[in-house]
Ligand code: PEP
């Protein structure tokens with residue numbers, strides 16, 4: 001249920017109402033916008049007399065929220081959420097490029113790629129240190145050493161870093177990571193999500209291989225209802241009956257998610273296609289669909305990459321692409 005307050009209500013009257021609602025066993029999410037304040041009621045509201053609340057002098061309107069997701073529901077928070085990572089802002093009109101290799105492989109590799117993507121306009125560096133691999137025999141990342149190399153690249157370039165956490169037992173190692181990524185395979189690892197909800201880190205939550213938008217939002221809800229509101233959603237392609245691409249990039253997810261939630265939504269065309277030559281067009285398509293950011297895999301030597309070389313752009317290809325992305329972005333959000 002949401003309670004929209006009248007414009008300019010007195011603070012003590014508002015606090016009285018919140019206190020009363022809390023006494024009914026509810027948690028209250030307050031969204032203070034420029035024009036209106038919305039109280040989002042979290043918990044069992046079936047026993048709340050809607051007509052009574054509606055009749056209060058300070059209340060403008062009361063609505064039931066039928067969707068199972070509350071904290072990430074745009075009805076609870078009508079204005080776009082802007083996630084801040086240092087000086088970088090994502091969402092609410094702030095568009096951000098994230099780029100870097102699939103996996104951190106060496107200091108030279110990550111520093112070279114970081115400098116190149118920064119020069120091309122990227123504002124955040126990606127790179128996996130803990131890699132989820134389909135085969136247990138494949139390279140699974142440099143782990144703690146990989147994190148250390150990411151820190152070096154951050155120091156050299158000033159770019160904040162995003163990297164994937166797979167196991168909650170490694171959380172301590174991520175203490176100074178700027179954004180923690182939850183990969184597609186872990187989107188429904190509910191214990192991990194709850195634990196990340198207790199941190200103050202921005203979380204990049206990728207859509208699962210075969211998950212609906214509602215399931216993605218319910219996963220965001222796990223993080224947010226545990227106390228961490230800074231969630232960025234990522235459409236990275238889903239399993240369909242496509243036979244020539246790695247996945248199917250569900251572009252309509254972007255405007256749909258923007259309707260349903262106030263959280264920023266980014267697009268990853270690299271894992272969506274699996275093919276470097278297709279990545280540029282899909283990156284432009286994601287930008288045109290209104291994404292708040294585009295995350296792309298870039299490698300200085302794709303042929304010898306330890307992971308996802310086939311979908312990785314070379315730095316010069318990335319630089320040519322970002323110019324076009326910025327041009328499309330200008331059309332979408334002049
Ligand atoms: C990744 O971003 O490196 C990754 C493994 O992506 P996904 O979880 O979307 O497959």
Ligand code: MN
Nearest residue numbers: 102297307308
């Ligand atoms: Mn990858």
